[in-house]
Amino acid sequence: MVDHNPLQCKKLFLFDLDGTLYLGDRLFPGVRELLSAIRARGGQYRFLTNNSSRSVAAYVKKLTRLGVATEAADFLTSVDALIHYLREHGGEDRRYYVCGTESMKSQLRAAGFTVAERREDANALLMGFDTELTFQKLEDACILLGQGAPYVATNPDWVCPTAYGFVPDCGSVCEMLWRATSRRPIVIGKPEPLMPQLAMLEAGVSAQETLLVGDRIYTDIASGANAGIDTLLVLSGETKEEDLPTADPQPTFVLPDVAALLNILES
Structure with missing residues (x-):
């Protein structure tokens, strides 16, 4: 059973998109309420996606269409991380x-x-x-x-x-x-630690206060583990419950979906 207290103490929530917050054009239940609850608690969130096929502007437009008000500063894509890497390496x-x-x-x-x-x-x-x-x-x-x-x-x-x-x-x-x-x-992207590291640096939040939420072990959960932060695996996307015994790395927490995280934060 998940110990609620550690999740309630987090100040920065890093969310994967595909399979975590939505699938195609279907927004998962509880997403809008969860994001509002995080902000109401004085927390921050960022959307981290490995999908390089779309620009940040396209993601803002998509989430707006799905009824989630966002802005460009809320996103960090693998192309953003790639640009940072290329600049750092000449x-x-x-x-x-x-x-x-x-x-x-x-x-x-x-x-x-x-x-x-x-x-x-x-x-x-x-x-x-x-x-x-x-x-x-x-x-x-x-x-x-x-x-x-x-x-x-x-x-x-x-x-x-x-x-x-x-x-x-x-x-x-x-x-x-x-x-x-x-x-x-x-x-460059997840499972490497660069994306969560950049998000924490920009938000001014420590690793201990950060949670990465995703649906894939080998990208999302591995990226959080490599960055030294707690991870929450949601079973709404690629990873299923039967995959957990052999998962490497193991997530810190497991929940069926982000609606369950909302219930914990509001309890």
Whole structure:
């Protein structure tokens, strides 16, 4: 049984989106009330998503359509983390071939990076969740990897949940490229600790006061564990109860959904 007190003491809540707060265009019960309750308690929340296919503006628009009032400052995406990483590692001088959506390319250009539309003009490869993926992009990626180009990916997710099931995500495409080239990327998003670390730094909240809430063990829960923060696994998305005995890492807390977290905070 969950001890309520530790959850009630948290000041920063880091929420995954897909499978945690909504699925497709269906907002899960209790989400609006939960976010309001956190703010009413003097707490903060951020939305952390590995999905690089959409801009923050698109996420704000989607949640607004679902009846959740948000602003850009509430979000941190894997592209935001990627931009931070590239700046910290001297990536401004490279020319990037991007296996990602036009939205991802636009975000990189807006941040001052050079995006090459032709493989011949590139000297580094970036991989994201590319809903516009073509075989030509895969071929170009393989050629660049064979030439030894630096290789960075936004996230390792095997699949992305949708209202009609799962579709291949960035991790599945990276696995295919590994089979073809024996090259693996540097991964930036969850399960790496960078995204929660950036969120805590921006919010001015300690690791002990932070909780990461998500539906995936190998990305959400692992990211929280790697950042040294407590984690809450919700069983509303990819992970099911029968997966828990072999889960690694183990979440700090497990609840059926975010509505159950609302009940705890209001008790």
